Amino acid sequence: MDWxxxxxxALVIIILxxxxxxxxxxxxxxxxxxxxxxxxxxxxxxxxxxGALSGxxxxxxxxxxxxxxxxMLAAAFFGWLAAIYMNTIFKIAPLPxxxxxxxxxxxxxxxxxxLHAVLSITYKVDQIxxxxxxxxxxxxxxxxxxxxxxxxxxxxxxxxxxxxxxxxPRIQIPFLADIPVVGRIFDxxxxxxxxILLVILSxxxxxxxxxxxxxxxxxxxxxxxxxxxxxxxxxxxxNVIIGGLLAGLGGAYFTLESVPSFEPLLTNGRGFIAxxxxxxxxxSPFGAWAAALVFGASQAFQIKLQLFREVxxxxxxxxQNAYIVGLAPYILTMLILTGIIGKTIPPAADGxxxxx
Amino acid sequence: xxKLLKIAGNTMLVPVLAVLTAMLIGAVxxxxxxxxxxxxxxxxFQGAFGSAKAWSETAVWASPYIFAGLAVAxxxxxxxxxxxxxxxxxxxxxxxxxxxxALPDALGISLPTIIHLPLAILLGMLAGALWAAIPGAxxxxxxxxxVINTIMMxxxxxxxxxFLLNGPMKDKNPNNVIARTPEIAxxxxxxxxxxxxxxxxxxxxxxxxxxxxxxxxxxxxLGFEIRxxxxxxxxxxxxxxxxxxxxxxxxxxxxxxxxxxxxxEVSGLNYRHELGFSIGYGFDAIAIALLGKTHPxxxxxASILFAGMRNGGTRMQFLTQIPVxxxxxxxxxxxxxxxxxAIIRYIYRVRAREExxxxxxxxxx
Numbered sequence: 271m272d273w274x275x276x277x278x279x280a281l282v283i284i285i286l287x288x289x290x291x292x293x294x295x296x297x298x299x300x301x302x303x304x305x306x307x308x309x310x311x312x313x314x315x316x317x318x319x320x321g322a323l324s325g326x327x328x329x330x331x332x333x334x335x336x337x338x339x340x341x342m343l344a345a346a347f348f349g350w351l352a353a354i355y356m357n358t359i360f361k362i363a364p365l366p367x368x369x370x371x372x373x374x375x376x377x378x379x380x381x382x383x384x385l386h387a388v389l390s391i392t393y394k395v396d397q398i399x400x401x402x403x404x405x406x407x408x409x410x411x412x413x414x415x416x417x418x419x420x421x422x423x424x425x426x427x428x429x430x431x432x433x434x435x436x437x438x439p440r441i442q443i444p445f446l447a448d449i450p451v452v453g454r455i456f457d458x459x460x461x462x463x464x465x466i467l468l469v470i471l472s473x474x475x476x477x478x479x480x481x482x483x484x485x486x487x488x489x490x491x492x493x494x495x496x497x498x499x500x501x502x503x504x505x506x507x508x509n510v511i512i513g514g515l516l517a518g519l520g521g522a523y524f525t526l527e528s529v530p531s532f533e534p535l536l537t538n539g540r541g542f543i544a545x546x547x548x549x550x551x552x553x554s555p556f557g558a559w560a561a562a563l564v565f566g567a568s569q570a571f572q573i574k575l576q577l578f579r580e581v582x583x584x585x586x587x588x589x590q591n592a593y594i595v596g597l598a599p600y601i602l603t604m605l606i607l608t609g610i611i612g613k614t615i616p617p618a619a620d621g622x623x624x625x626x
Numbered sequence: 627x628x629k630l631l632k633i634a635g636n637t638m639l640v641p642v643l644a645v646l647t648a649m650l651i652g653a654v655x656x657x658x659x660x661x662x663x664x665x666x667x668x669x670x671f672q673g674a675f676g677s678a679k680a681w682s683e684t685a686v687w688a689s690p691y692i693f694a695g696l697a698v699a700x701x702x703x704x705x706x707x708x709x710x711x712x713x714x715x716x717x718x719x720x721x722x723x724x725x726x727x728a729l730p731d732a733l734g735i736s737l738p739t740i741i742h743l744p745l746a747i748l749l750g751m752l753a754g755a756l757w758a759a760i761p762g763a764x765x766x767x768x769x770x771x772x773v774i775n776t777i778m779m780x781x782x783x784x785x786x787x788x789f790l791l792n793g794p795m796k797d798k799n800p801n802n803v804i805a806r807t808p809e810i811a812x813x814x815x816x817x818x819x820x821x822x823x824x825x826x827x828x829x830x831x832x833x834x835x836x837x838x839x840x841x842x843x844x845x846x847x848l849g850f851e852i853r854x855x856x857x858x859x860x861x862x863x864x865x866x867x868x869x870x871x872x873x874x875x876x877x878x879x880x881x882x883x884x885x886x887x888x889x890x891e892v893s894g895l896n897y898r899h900e901l902g903f904s905i906g907y908g909f910d911a912i913a914i915a916l917l918g919k920t921h922p923x924x925x926x927x928a929s930i931l932f933a934g935m936r937n938g939g940t941r942m943q944f945l946t947q948i949p950v951x952x953x954x955x956x957x958x959x960x961x962x963x964x965x966x967x968a969i970i971r972y973i974y975r976v977r978a979r980e981e982x983x984x985x986x987x988x989x990x991x
Binding site: 409 | 655659707709764768769770771773774775777778779780781782785786788789792905909912913916947948949951952954955957958959961962965966968969
C-alpha cells in the first residue's frame, strides 16, 4: 500500500464529505454532519471489509473466490432464519437468538467455502466457474427456502414472515463514545467492531505468524512451498474456509445488524465490490479496509443526500436522484480496476490449481 | 455418421448425467419440502412438453435463453467471461422499446413494419454491443478484469433503466403505477407463428442466429482469431493476431447477442419494457452456456431444457404446491455438476476425453 493510493482514498472521501457539508450546512453544523457521515461510512463499509478480508485469505493462498457474494447472501439468510427459529419457535430471548443467528451465518459461510474448496482445490474446477456456481446456488437456495418457509400455505410460519428479534444492540466503546458530538463515531454495532478488530488480527496473522508465511508461500510459489514440506492442499483448504467464515460474518451484517429482514438478492453486488476493495488494497488487510471505507463513504454520501433532498440547490438537481447518485460505488470500482490509481500485484499463483 | 453419433454421445454424456443427478437431488428436496417427486416431475414434464400450448410456451421461454446463452458461450470461446449479459440484455430491451413506442411520434411519421421492426432490433443489439465493448476495452487496454467490470456494468445498467422507466420513459397512462414503458407500436412487433399461440418468429430467428454463430466461430477468420485468443493469447499475439482488437470485438459480439435477447423479448413477447423482467437472465445464460459446452448446438438444447423447466415449473407448483423456485435450485445443481464434471465422472466411472475448460489465471493485472 503506497502513500499515493492512501492519498487518493483520502481525497475521494474528503470530496464526497465536502459536497454533503456544503449542501447540508443550512440544516446542521459541519461537525455534526461529518461525524454522522463517518459513523455511517464505518458501519456500511462492514460487509465490504469482511468480504475483502475473505478474499485476501483465499487469494493469498492462491484460490480466486468470486463466490463471496453468494456466501454472504446465504449467510444473511440462514443467520436470519436461525435467529427467527430461536426466537419464534423455541421462545428464546432476542439477544441469545441474534447471537445464535450470527454463529449460524458464520458457519453457513464456512460451509459454502468448503464447497468452493472441494471444487477448486480437489476437483480443480476453473475457480471463476466454481465461484459462479456458489453464487447461483446461493440465489436458488435462499429464494426457494424463503418462499417455501414464509410464503406458502401450510408452511411452518403459516404463510407470513414472523417478527424478527430485532437487530444487534449498539456497543458504546468506553471513554471514546462519551466524547461530545464526535463520540457518535465510536457508538457502533458488534459486527462492525468485530470487522475492525479482524482487520488488525488478519494483518498480524498474515505477516507476523508462521501460518501467514505458509499461506503466502502456497499462494506465491506452491511448488517451492511443497518442497520445503508445507502441505499445499491443507493450507489452501484451511484459508478458503477461514475466508468463508469471514464472508459469513459479513452476511450477518445485512440481516442481524443492519435491518431485521431478508429479501432475495439483498447483497446487491457488495460481494463483488469487496473484491475490488481487496484488489485496490493490494491484497493487504489495511489497504482493503481503506478501500472499503471509500465505498462506504460513497454509500454514506448517497444516504445523507437523500436526507438533505429538499435543500439541494436546483443547479445540482441530479444529486436528488437516487439512481444517479447510486452509481458512484460501481463507477469507482471500475476506475480502480483500470489501475490508473496505481497498479497492484496479485499473488503469483492466484487462480492456478496446484498439480503435484 | 456413426462416428459423428459417437462423438455427440461422448460430448453429451456428462451433461446428460449431470442433469439426471441434479434432478435426483431435486427429488429429495421436493420430498423433504412435503411434495411427491414423481408427481412433481410429471407435472413439470406435462407443463413443459405435454401439449401444443406447452411446446409453444417453452419456445417462448427458450428464445431469450438461446440468444443470451450464445452471448456467454461466444465470450467463453474468446477466453472472456461475460457475466454482464443481464445488463446488456436490459439495455437492448430499453432501446428496442423506445424505438418501438416513441420513434414514430418523434419523427412525426408512421413507419412500416419492414423498417420499424428491424430498426428496433438492430439498435437494441447495438446498445448491448456498445455496453459490452466497454469492459472489453478496459480488459484490452488496462487489464481490468472483465468479471468484475461486467458485474459493475450490470448494476449501472439496472440503475439507468430504473431511472428511465420511473422517469422519462414511464408509461404516462393515468392507470399505470408500475415502472414500465408504453406499449410499442404494432409496426415494431414480431408476429406470432401460429394464430392462438404465443410462439413468435423470434424463436426461429434464435435458431438461425445459433447457426450463424457456429459458422462465425468455425468457418471464418474472425472466428479462428477469437478461438485462438481464447485458447492462448500469447500464441495468438506471436501468430500476428491483434489480441486487443479481438478481445474488444469478442465482447462487442457477445453484447450484440445479449442485446438481441432483450430486443426480441420486447418486440416479440412483452411489447414493452417492464422494470425487472431482465433479472436472472445473466446467471441463467452462464449456466446454459456451460451446460451446452459453449457450442451453439449445445446452447440451443440447454436453452430448451431450461425453458421447459421454467415453463413446466408453474404446472408443477399447481399440482404439488412446491414453489417454482425449486427449479432454480435444480438448475444450480446442474451447473455444479457440469462445472465439476470430475464428480460426475467419478460417480458414473466415465473416463475423461476432453481437456478442461480453463478461463482464468487469477486477475491478470
